[in-house]
Amino acid sequence: MQNLPTNYNLLQPTSYRLIIDKLPLVSYWAQSVQLPGAQVGETQLNTPFKDFPMAGDNINHDIFDIMFLIDEQMANWNELYKWMRQLTSPSDFKKEFKTLPQDPRYNDPNIKEMYSDARLHITTNSMNPNIVIKFTSMFPTVLTPISFESSDTTLQPLLGTCSFTVHDMIIET
Numbered sequence: 001m002q003n004l005p006t007n008y009n010l011l012q013p014t015s016y017r018l019i020i021d022k023l024p025l026v027s028y029w030a031q032s033v034q035l036p037g038a039q040v041g042e043t044q045l046n047t048p049f050k051d052f053p054m055a056g057d058n059i060n061h062d063i064f065d066i067m068f069l070i071d072e073q074m075a076n077w078n079e080l081y082k083w084m085r086q087l088t089s090p091s092d093f094k095k096e097f098k099t100l101p102q103d104p105r106y107n108d109p110n111i112k113e114m115y116s117d118a119r120l121h122i123t124t125n126s127m128n129p130n131i132v133i134k135f136t137s138m139f140p141t142v143l144t145p146i147s148f149e150s151s152d153t154t155l156q157p158l159l160g161t162c163s164f165t166v167h168d169m170i171i172e173t
Helices: 023-028 075-088 094-099 109-114
Strands: 016-020 030-034 039-043 052-061 064-069 115-122 130-142 159-165 168-172
Touching: 016 023, 016 030, 023 030, 023 075, 075 130, 075 159
Parallel strands: none
Antiparallel strands: 016 115, 030 064, 039 052, 064 159, 115 130, 130 159, 130 168
């Protein structure tokens, strides 16, 4: 009887709040967040009789996916697109790269403009703060297309999805 849990409440899929430092509009309209999984690599310890798997020294995180409602000005979709464009193929490198949102925590001016940190606040069933998951130095890698259809009569709001690569994921209680 000593192994019984102290909290019988289950985690609810709506009990979160997302804050992305460089993307306030995407954060506000976030509809779903997929918490990345993690993998530890392995190496083999060779012996004359049998090879034994050993835990590696790196942890790799899956892609961090966010689905968000797109506002009618497309401002949140555009803040992602502009960031991706500025990272990869600016038409005027000095002008566009310098306009990337700056994060004062990074000392190198080139690095602080490329990455952003984010926090995923997990709440209890009573909506009280419970766990904070910090994503450090993330950047967007995929922004899904938007489909416009004149034959659609349901008038559902359009959703966008963006994938991020993160350098690290830290869980704090």
